[in-house]
Structure formats: C-alpha cells, structure tokens
Amino acid sequence: MIVLVPVSMFNVNFSVARGRPYSRLEQRVLEEIAARAGVAPHQGATLTSLCDTFRVHERLMVEAVVTLVGAGWVAVTSGREAAFVLTDEGQQACVSGKEPASVIVAPAAPCTLVFDKTTGQLARRGEAPTVPKEQARPDLNPSTAVRIVRTALDESQIQKLLPRASGEWIRSIGRPRLVNSDRYLPVRVNLADRSIMGLPRGWHQALAGEILTTAQTKKDELEDNLDVQATLQVSVAKVTTSAQPLMPATAPGDRPTPLSIPGRRAPATALGTGAASQARVSFPWLEDAELLENGSVTPPDRSIEAALFSEAFGEEAHQLLITKALATAAHHVLIASPLVNMESLSKLSEVIQGAVSRGVRVDVLYGDTEEGTVPKDVVDLLNRIGYHAAERLGRSLLKPAKERTGSGASLLAFDGKDGALEAVIGNYAWIGSPGSEPGRSVHMGGTEFMAQVARAAAGLWAWSGDSDSADRWRRVADRCQDATAVSAARGDRLRDQVLAELVVDDEHARDAQSLEAGELRAGGTYQHNTGIAAGIRGISVRIRRSEGPDLP
Template identity: 55%
Template structure:
C-alpha cells in the first residue's frame, strides 16, 4: 500500500486486488479517508487515490493522522464605542433606548470616531469560541443602524465608574470623569446666574452643542451615557459587530426663579437597576484573556539590527514578504530597489505599505518606482508580484511579515520605519513566530490593505491567515510542544486607546501608532504586540 499510494496512486481495482476486500467496503473506506483529509482523489482517465501530506506523515510515524473539522459559526454581535473606538461583545454592554437614557438630563462623552467600517483584524479577538476551537475565517460585515445608549454611574468623590464594559475602563474612564466634572461645574455656574425674586420672567437657554469635544458634562453620582451603539456590523457566518456613538444631549430650557411657582416640576432621574450589580465586568476591573502562545526569536533595538534582518529576508524569503512602514521616502525605497528586485526575480510576492509619505515623496512616485522595479525583475508579472497601495494606510504600524524555505510564517512588529529615511536608533521591534499569532498578524496585514483600498491583496493575506489557523489546528490535534512559547497579545488600531499613557510596568509594548482626528481613517491606527517583561527577559537570556 505504501508503494502504490505514495508513487502511482491507487484505483479501486488495485485496492481490491491488494486487500482482497469487496469493492463496496473499499468505497466506504476511501470516502471516509477522503472526508478526513488523509486521502485525496487525483485526476486522470480513472479515479486514483493518493495520500495527502497528513496521510504521508501518519504512514512514516505509525500514528493516526491528525484531522480537523471546519464548521460555520453563528453570527456574533459586537458593540463599537464612538468616543475612543473600543469594542466589546454584545452581552457585556447593557443598553437603553433614547427615551430611557433621558437625553434631557444626562450628558455624554464626545463623539470622535465617525467612520462606518471595521476590518476583521479589529474584531477577531472578540468572536466567541469554545475550548479547542479557533477562528479560521471571518466573513464580510453587515451594517445595521439603530440608536441605543449605555448608562454608567459616576462618583466624583471616589472617582469611580460603574457600568463600563469589561476592557473599556482604561480607555473611557478619563472621558467619563471629565464629562461628569464639567456637568458639576455647569450646575454650579447655573446656580450663581439664577435671577433674584422679582426679576422680569424670561426663558434662559444654557444648552451646549450636542457634538464635539465640548459635549455637556454629568452630575456626580448620576447616570452618564458615554456611548450610543448606533450601527451594527455583521460579518457573515462569524462576526456581527455594532458601532456606537455617545449620548447626544438635547437643548435644555432653564426657567427663571420668579417663574418656578407656575413651572412644571423637574423630571426625576431614571434608575438603572443593573448598575447596582457590581460585577467585575461592570466595574471594569477585569478583562478577557486575549493572549496566545508565540515563540520569541529576537528583540531588535537599533536600526542596524533591523536593516540586517530586512536584507536577510529579501534574500531568503520563498513565498511572502510584507513590509509596512509608518512612513516612506523615495530615497529609502530606491536604496532597497536592488534587494526587492532580487526577491521578485525569485518569484516572491512582495507587498510594500506605508502610513504616510515624507514631504518630498508622493504616493504616485512610490507606485511608479515600485512598478518600474517589478517590471525590471519579472516583466509583466512584476505588478502582480510587487504591489504597493495607491495611497497610505494612515497607520503607524512597523511590520515585516515573511516566510523562509517552507518554515512557519514569521513577523517583526514594532515602530521601525522600514521604508523611511530616518537615522534614529530609538526604534524597537520584536521578532516572533507561532501559528496562532501569525494568523492574527496576517489578518492585520489584510486590514492594512483594506484601508488602502486594494481588496485583492487583502484577500491574499486572509488566505495566509487561514493557512496559519489550519496549521494551528493540526498542531493542536497532534499535541504540539508549547514549552518554548510565551504569552503575547496583538493590539490593533483603536484598542491602543486603552494602553496610551500607561505607566511602565510588567508589560512591554512593541509597536507604533498614528492618530488622526478627521477623515475616513479617523481614530488610532497601528499594530502592537504586548508581552510580559519577565517573559521577554527570560526568553532573551536563552536565545
């Protein structure tokens, strides 16, 4: 069977002669093996059956082949905060209708994130899965619009907030406290300016604009609505996510003191019973575990180390290279031209992405240069093998993603300007590999292409992510050794709002970000790897 299966393939006739078994039993057996992925059907005049790679490994090792099952998952709903761009699972975010939110009483945090799109790299960590499951692919998002609000309770004396979803506290607590303090100051000023008894009656309108950074504040120990989930994105078969905006405060009319006798009584504050339930996710003192195993290969902490690795990658990669730089300059890309040309000549697919160009470089000049390099290296195939986006990603990500000689995918994540002309040694990156983390990084690479407007290139990195997840599933089924791996978390785009300004501690962050206050890419764009300092130091000592 080994000789037939591995060299020539086997037909039903040859299998019947070899095993002396009735053909119907062999048909059932072969169908089962094909369904498990251990045997494949080869084309030809007569159907022949050959072992897959997994079948070959099982034959050599004497162990049962590993197999996995891919199933379609139910859609999931996610909430997106439009103040800082945080995401949470739908069940972690109690919401109320505009009527119950009492827009005439309660202030809000300012609406800043006004874009109406998410890519799968931003939602992948929040998709529900059970132990032993993994996310192989994420379908396109479906956008649904509705208006709901999140109520929180603020105690200014204690500087405490109840009601924020798990994981949102670091990013939103400052915004909510600022709104509450501003409301308290507004109430005090209103009291000072109230007219004395006998003053001619008049209506006094003290409303503030409902949008922007000057949104109305909130009272101490009162309900404050930081976000309004108003848009839902539903990626088919796996992810449904919701976008959110802050509470919009309607204009309020204040009645002079002399008119209070005939004025209707003020409305009573609304009670939100769930805010009395001090669950950890409501208090915001916990977060879901988003770490995954990764193998630390190196920490690069100077420009020369980055340049040496890039030269090595361009000379040795076999299938994929993606270079994402916070900034690009024509001078630097011209210097890399020969190395890029050599890689393309070998048939390597090279992607070049950048957040922005320097003042002496235009996106058109970058595209023209890379098209010329690609044509010189591979003629008409050059544009397919060497790709650059027609515009910047507006991301501060410094990312190098590549493979070498059939080995697992590797990534370097940091703030290095691979395509820029800077000379500073302040750059720092971490060099990692590991199937699960590489799947996440590949989706982040696809997300960069999405924001650059080139869907075809994004699809290619989605397929690479699927391959990484398949490898992870097989490694898990075989019981792979994870002793050399350390926990790592990938932080993408607006997730950075929760770590900005964090004090030095046991967590090291390797990455770069860029923040924009207007346009389609408004918000924080970047890619960062977070690792425990102790794990990094231990791993570095053994490298």
Template identity: 70%
Template sequence: MIVLVPVSMFSVNFSVARGRPYSRLERRVLEEIAAQAGVAPHQGATLTSLCDTFRVHERLMVEAVVTLVGAGWVAVTSGREATFVLTDEGQQACSSGKDPASVVVAPAPPCTVVFDRTAGQLARRGEVLTVSKQEARPDLNPSTPRRILRNALDESQIQKLLPRASGEWVRSIGRPRLVTFSRYLPVRVDLADRAITGLPRSWHQALSAEILAVAQARQEDLEAASSLHPTPQAAGKEPPLVSAPLAATGQTHRPTPLSIAGRKPPASRVWAPTLPQTDASFPWLNEADPLGSGGDGASEQSVKAVLFSEVSGEESHQLLITEALATAVKHVLIASPTVNVDSLSKLGGAIQDAVSRGVRVDVLYGDTDEGTTPQDVVNLLNRIGYHAAQRLGRDLVRPAKEPTGSGAGLLIFDGKDSGLEAVIGDYAWAGSPASTQARSVHVGGTEFMAQVARAAAGLWMWSGDPDSADRWRRVADRCQDNTAVAAARGDSLKDQVVAELIVDDEHAQVSRGAEGSGLRIGGTCRHEDGSAVGIRGISAVIRRPEALAIP
C-alpha cells in the first residue's frame, strides 16, 4: 500500500568561509609596529623600517601589512611616507597573544531542504524523493495529516544540513524561502511486516507510527467496503482498468527529487476514486535502496564540545546563574521554560550589576506563570535596565515581548577567558520550580557553541522581536572563526566530548534518556494547535565519554 507524507520545499541561501591563523611573520610585524609606536608614538612604523627590521622582500611585507589592515588591527596614517599604527583591536590582540582567523567568505550555491508537514522533520532534497500533488493522487492514496502550516524554519536545524567542503564552515544563513508548499513523499507500507520503504532513515522514529496507523485505517476501510460491495470479478464482469503509466510504458528510470514526469493517469481509465494506487506507479519503491547508496542514512550531526559538569537541583542552578551574571564580559542569555515576576525579581540585582558593566542580557521564556503577563516582564526588565545604565539600558537588556512556546532551559554566557559557555537542561531560571528535580549539563567549546548561539537566534525569532536574533548570529560567526583557528593549529580541547544539539522537532528523532552511548538532557514542550504545532525545546546529546550517566 502507498501512503503519502505531505512536504514542502524551502530554498536557503548561505555563505561558507575558510580560513587559517595568521603566520608568525604577521604576528611579529604586529609586535614590531607596537614596539616602534612605544619608542616614537607620533611616528609609527613604515614599510621601509619594517623591511629593514625583518630583512624580507618588500612584497612579503606588503602582504603581511595588508592582512593586518584587513583584520582591523593596523591603521595607515598619511604623511610623506605611509606609517602604520595599532588600532584598539590591534592593541588588544597584541597584549592577549591570540590570533583570529584570516577568513575568506564566499556565497555557496543555494540549498533546497524538504520539510515534513506532519512531524516537522527536515532533510536535504537529495534524501527525499518527492512528487507533485497531481502525480501523488491524494484522492486515491491515503495521506498523513498536514498539521504544521508555518512557513518559518529554525536556522539552528538548517545549519546541520547545509553542504560544505572540507575545511569550510557555514558563515551566514539567509531566511529560508518557500519554493513549493504542496508536494508529497510516497512510501510503501507492508502491514504484515510493519515495514516502510522510501522514508529517510532519520524520519522513521518521528513518522513510522503515524504512517502505519494511516495504512491500517485505509486497509480496514477497504475491507469493510469490499464486504458491502462485491468486486466486479465476483459478479462475473471484467475487472476495470486502473492506470499505471510507468509500468505500462516500461519506464524504469530513477526519479529526480524535484520532478518525476510521465505519470498523469487519464481520468477515463480510473474505475473508482477510492481505489488505492498501485506500487507500479512509484517503481523506485521496489528497489532495494530507494534513496540511493547511503542516501537515507542520517548524516553525522555531532561536533566537538567541552563537558564542564552536570548541574542538578535548585541550589546548584542558582549558584551558576549568579556566577554567570557576575563574571560575564559581553553576553548573557537566559531562556526559561516559564517566567513569573517574583522569580525574575530575585535575579534583578545580579542583572542590574551585569548591565552596569556593559553586559548585554537577553531574557526569553516559553510561557508565563499564572498571575504574570508578558507586559509585566517587559516593564520589570526595562526598569532594571534603566536603573543600571539609564537610556543605554533599553539596548543592553532585551526582554522577549511574547512567549516563545519553547520548553528550553538555556543559559549562555561568556565565561573564562571570554569563551562562550552554556547550561542546557530543563531548569526554570526565571519561573516556578518544577515538581521534579531539574538537571542540566554545563558545556563549552567554540564549535558546539556556534550551534547554541544559532539556537538562541532561533528563540528570538519566536519572541516578537526577531531583530534581536542578529546579535546571536554574530556571536555564532565569532565562534566559528575561533574554531577555524583551533583546527588549523591542531589545538585539542580538555574534557572533550562529542555532542549534538537537538532543536524543536528534531526531538521526535531521539528518545529522552540514553540513546546508544549518548545521553539527552534538555527541556521541551509539545504544542497541539496554533502556529507552534510540534515540539519546541533545546537539548544536548552527550555521546562521549560512555561512562557519563545521570541516574
């Protein structure tokens, strides 16, 4: 039996980057410019003096200086001979001893992703063989329900699907553009074996039960109908003809994901609209590997991360958020499953101190507790911001204007050495404590935190203030640059684990708790109606070390 899964297609524009650390020559040139400025502050270094110092060809020195100017570390002053001086960023780089990435950014070919409208799953176009409504014949074949109608996709899920070459990383992601709203993924169902053919492997856990239920209901309807209305064979008549164009013409070519031509059954050849379509109309489902070699396998979504600790209980979480607000340098984001004025007021003093130091504090929440409204949250945080930094407070403290609907318990802050860290779990940072003991994981690592920062941007897209997402996209860019530098240097992480970030409807692919050698910790909320239909939340799957266990 054929069952249809409604899907849509989105086109995503994005750019990729590749880079390297600066060379030793560039580092030494930076230090020499700083040294000459110390000797003669109003003169600075010149191309001639630098060539004399390092005894290299002028061409090499020009390349080094151009690179430093492009990074914003060195400025050129006018005069009889161009002189070079350090900018504020150059002075910081010189004193810190850290090198950024020398990055080349280029647009990549647009990527088309397929979005399942029943359970919210995503896949690359080449992993899903879809057909148009005319080809799918939903009037003949049963279909899973079209539950998810929104046309906005979370970039934190999309970033895992975007192709890039070795040594490249995704630098920026444009807003996904709807290409086709109504297409279908046909799958073949064998009810006797409970087997489904043609469904991407990563979609099985989210959709198998739904597809089997639809197929079983159609089978029961057909059996009931046949008992009430005997078939033409039983009445001694010739069987009616049912069109199966590809089988009749002998076409066996493999379909493309976007277009499968030549299957437009003439209406005069169809005996009854309730007759199910035959598998011959979708011949690729008879192949051993319908999606091609490895095409239906889940791509590797895990990245390197640092596992600092497990966090458990009310006291441990409160100590951690207090420390985060007290030590953060630039950013703190608090995403709580729920919020109420009393709990948020208890954090008011720590938030005010952080804002007075120039720290940007974002506060988002999935829902409000009884007795609290979104306007109450906005008013409280606006007062805190004003008392801390007066007019600047409105920019430094950003409250969500609307609930995000997410069950995520997420805390992000720049910790030791200004490296970004996150606490991911189900703790209500600004709401009433849950009936069960809250659990989280405290993680870091630039590669993983780039994904977390994009997840933070995704939360802002649901908050009523989507423009605030941009600053977390910029944070993600910086994390990716730092990852490129570390990879080029061969730096290794301490307490390294392999982790995967699970966002929103991706949770339907994994079970809570142990998943093979991994462990999922996070907070989610399921919505049955409205624009947020599906699963909203953020989790971390820690896949190493295998000994990690939380009872």
C-alpha cells in the first residue's frame, strides 16, 4: 500500500568558508610593522623594507601583507611609496598574541530542504523524492495528517543538513524561502511485516507509527467496503433469482445492466472504492530494494566535538552558575527560561544590573509567563534595571523579549574573560518557579558546538519577533566558526572532550525516549498541538564520550 506524507519545500542560500591560522611569517611581519611604528610613527613599513628585513621573495611578502590588511589589522597609508601601519585591532593583537583565521568566504550552491508537515522532520531534497499533488493522487492514496505548518525554518536545524566539503564550514545562512507547500512524499507500507520503504534516514522514529496507523485505517476501510459489496451482491442475486420468472422478456435492442446479470460483480468505482484507479498510480523508485537500506531506522550521527565541563543539579547549583555567568561575562549573556515570574526575575536584578553596568549585553527570553505575570511587566522591570545600571545605554544593553517564545528551552549562554562562549543547557527555569523535580543541566563549551547554540539563540529571538537581536547572535555564531577553523588548523584538542548533538524543536520527535549505553541527555521542551507554534519547541543536548569511559 502507498501512503503519502504531506511536505513543503524550502530553498536556502548559504555561504561556506575555509581558512587557516596566520603563518609564522605573517606574525613576524605584524611585529615588524609594530616595531617600525615605534621608530618612525609617521612613516611605517614599506614592501621594500619588509622584503629587505625578512629576505623573502616579494610575492610571499605581498601575500602576508594582504592577509593582514584583509583581517583589519594593518592599514595602508598614501605617499610616494605605500606604507603599512597598525590599526587599533592590530595593536591589540600584538599585545594579546591573538591569532585569527585567514578566511576565504564563498557562496555555496543553494540547498533545497524537504519539511514533513506531520511531525516537522527535515531532509535534503535528494534524500526525499517528492511528487506534486496531481501525481500523488491524495484522493486515492491515504495520507498522514497535516499538523505543522511552517513558513520559516529554524537555522539551528538547517545548519546540520547543509552540504560542505572537507575543511569547509558554514559561514552564514540566509533566510529559508518557502518554494512549494503542496507536495507529497510517497512511501510503500507492508502491514504484514510492518515495514516502510522510502522514508529518509532518521524519519522513522517520528513518522513510522503515524504511517502504519494511516495504512491500517485505509485497509480497514477497504475491507468494510468489500463486505458491503459482498452483502449487496448477495441481496441483488436473491432478488434477481426470485423475481426472474415474473420478469418480462428483454425487448430487442435493450442491454441488461450489470446488476441485472446474475453473478456479475459491480465495478469498484460504482461502489466508491476507487481500487481500480489506485492500481494505476505508480512510484517506480519505491521498487528499488536499496531504498530500504537507505531509509534506515537509525538516524545519521550528527554529533560534533564539544567540551563537557560539569553537570548541575538542584536550585543552589543553578543559582551559582547564573550568578557567576553574570559576574564574569565579558560581552554576552543570554538567559532563556521556559517560564518567568516577577519574583524570580527580581531576585536576579542586582547581578543583572552589575553585568550591564560593566557594558555586558544581557538578553532575557521566556517560553511562557506564569499566572499573574504578563510580558509588559517583565519588560518594564528589565527596562528599569537597565536604566539604573547604565542610564540611556541600558535600553540597548539589556534586551528583554517583548513576546513569549513558546519554547521549553532552558539555556544560559555567556562568554568568559578569555572570550570563549559557554552554555548551560537543561530543564531549569532560570527566572521561573522551581519545578516538582530538581533542575538538571550540563555546562558545555567548544567553538563548533557553541556556533550551533548561538544559532539556536538566534532562532529563539526570531520567534519572539526581534530580528535585530537574532542577527546579532548569528554574528556570534560566525565568530565561533572562525575560531573553530583556527583550532582545527592548529590541531588543538578540547579539554573534557565529548561528542554532542544539539537537538532543536521538532527534531525531538525522532529522539528515542530511552538512553543508550554511555549516553547523557539534558534539556526541556513544550508540546504545542495547535496554532502557528504547533509541534515540539525546545532545546536538548545528547552527549557521549568520544573515547574513554562511558558517561554515568
């Protein structure tokens, strides 16, 4: 039996980057330009003087200088001969010894993604062969229900699916564009062995039950129709047999109807089953046995390297974490809580005010408000805290969400004194009432993992309707990706390294409920059954050791 899964299609433009850290020559050139500025502040170093100093070919020196200029660390002055001087960023780099990536950014070929409107799963177009409505024939083939309608996608899910070559990383992701919302993914179902053929990898966990139920319902309907047919045919046969001696002879030229011929089966279409027409609908690729292997029940492993610093349990441990984050953050703190109430938020007012007074940008988002709290009260309180901390600058530094995100995400993201971004992910209500169970979270780091977390933060801001704040966290994600390139080229290894996958929103539908051996999970979600937020909203993380002993 063929079952249809209704889908939409989105087109995504994105760019990729590849790069490396500065070479030893580029570092020495930067130091030489700084030294020349100390001797002759208004003259600077020239291409000739640099070549003489390092005794290298001019082509190599040009490459080194162009790299430094492109990074914004060196500027070119006008004059009889072009001279090179340090920018403010270049001076800071000399003092700190910082090594940014020399990066080449290029647009990638657009990617088309298929979105399942029943459970919200995503796959590349090549993994999910879809057909238009007229070819799918939903009037003949049963289809799963449409429960989730999206006109926009969360880029934290998209980034895992975008193709890239070895050594490249996603540099930026454009807004996904809905290109078609009326297509279907046909799958073949065998109810005898409960197998499903034609689903993309990783969709089985979320969709198998729905598809099998749809197929069984259709089978039962067909069997009921066959029973009705059989009953009707027996009744007609009895009437025909008993009335036959009394029937007048057929007049010449008259043709008997099918029901007037004893033993003649009525066409299926006459009884409304449509079975004859259904047999003519064909999807040849579903006959390929290889699809059964490609449509593995096991989802692809999308884990990446991350650092697991610690676990937090209970109220006291979480309060220590958020207090430390606000007290030590250098530039950013994001607090995303599943719930908010005025009492819990007020308890944090002093440490939030202290962070803002140091020039730290603090973002506050919440999935829903508790009884007696409305979004306007939250915004007014945080605006007052911001004003007391930094007067007029407070409004730009302390950013409360004006609308609920509808997400069960519990996320604390912040950068330490060394500038590295960290996150605490779990089920704790940072600015809400404690739940019946003690909160449980994991404290994590790692630039590649944090790039995904930053894009998830951008997604939360997009749901709250603040596109400017979403864009700011996208830029944070870009900087994390650049730092990943530097670390990879240098061969750096994370301390406390684990393999982790960030699970966002509807991706939770494909997650098995039980823990696998040696796996740790933390996070929180809300299930929405109606409205624009229908589906699963939240953030979780799945963690396992990359080597060594399993996690407890």
